[in-house]
Amino acid sequence: MKNTTLSIILTLLFSTPIFSQIQLSDETKKYIEYNDPVIVLKNGLLIDGKGDASKPKQTIIIKNGKIEWLGDDAKANLPKGANIIDLNGKAIMPGLVMLHEHMYISASSKEPKYPNLRQLPMSFPKMYLASGATTIRTCGSIEPYSDIRIKKDIDLGLLPGPSIELTAPYIEGKSSRFPQMKENKTPDEAAAFVNYWADQGFTSFKAYIGVDKPTLKAAIDAAHKRKLKITGHLDMVTYQEAAELGIDNLEHGFMACTDFVADKNENEKPASGKAYQSLGSIDIESENTKNFMKFLIDKKVGITSSLAVFEGNTTTQPKPNEDALNAMSPETRDYYLKNFAAIKSAKTLWDYDKAFANNAKMEKMFYKMGGLLTVGTDPTGNGGILAGYGTWRAIELLVEADGFTPLEAIKIATLNGAKA
Structure with missing residues (x-):
């Protein structure tokens, strides 16, 4: 197709x-x-x-x-x-409406303190369009003025690419591992951050893992005051807490969910690996899990699946896609293949594999209970997820991992994205 x-x-x-x-x-x-x-x-x-x-x-x-x-x-x-x-x-078929896209990719870095995120303004818009994505949401920017220019050039017919809804730079908290992200020390700073980027033309926002509840609430209120939407890749704040605060959407299915960590403290990150351990060990069919889903649905919180990027950290991931490898620069290809080999040979990822499997089941449960499930590519992670190639892999995994029919997967990638 x-x-x-x-x-x-x-x-x-x-x-x-x-x-x-x-x-x-x-x-x-x-x-x-x-x-x-x-x-x-x-x-x-x-x-x-x-x-x-x-x-x-x-x-x-x-x-x-x-x-x-x-x-x-x-x-x-x-x-x-x-x-x-x-x-x-x-x-x-309708054009794809993909809701977790970026104009950058993970790239190699010799300095772990400064992870390398590389903007690809010429190739990625074309690759998204070539995959059938006629509308995308950028879901977090590291070069905001570059993203503005990309959208402008596409809208003017200067360059080919999809229609773009611009998501502002990440709304991070007091500390960030990425030097491209502003650290918002107070709720007032976060609100001012939202207003500044809304003034520049961004129409959606994304909270990131370091935000606490007061910071997130300030960002949500500021976005909603301007009738704009906000999503989140969370950690310190649980999904239920974010829903109570009024967030519109949550990213990465349930892979970023910390609600089931037994000893989690409010406004604190769980210990390393605890979130995946908790997700991998929960009873999917329990009343507790179903009530959790119903709460999100009642609050009209959407969920965006991004299975392709998380598959890249499982021991069961398939061999690299040859077409995607040929599209990579030599440096990117080398970075990805080293990561792939390391993960495939790992002996300590069983909690992650179990979490990935349970997340897939929960995404389908959320959908079947009436939740609005959408899908995105997220070309980050181990470096093997490219715009276009990763876009289709994300949709294929809705069938292979979640158990949706192909027609249901296409609906999630088109009509549901449009609704969101």
């Missing part, structure tokens, strides 16, 4: 009214296959993104960037002068 949907996705993206009103650059034009006033896609396998059964032999008529008619080939009244494209049974 990766290869067969791309030209259709480009058709829908580049024939929209916004692009008809601007002058496209030569660079962008290289990636446009169809740009006609009237386009007919016929003989396609239609996947609507709502979880419904796929339909063969379907026609879609697009006029001036909008779908005018959709239905069986036999019932189609084809407009004169249209560019008619016979899909020959290939699939057509």
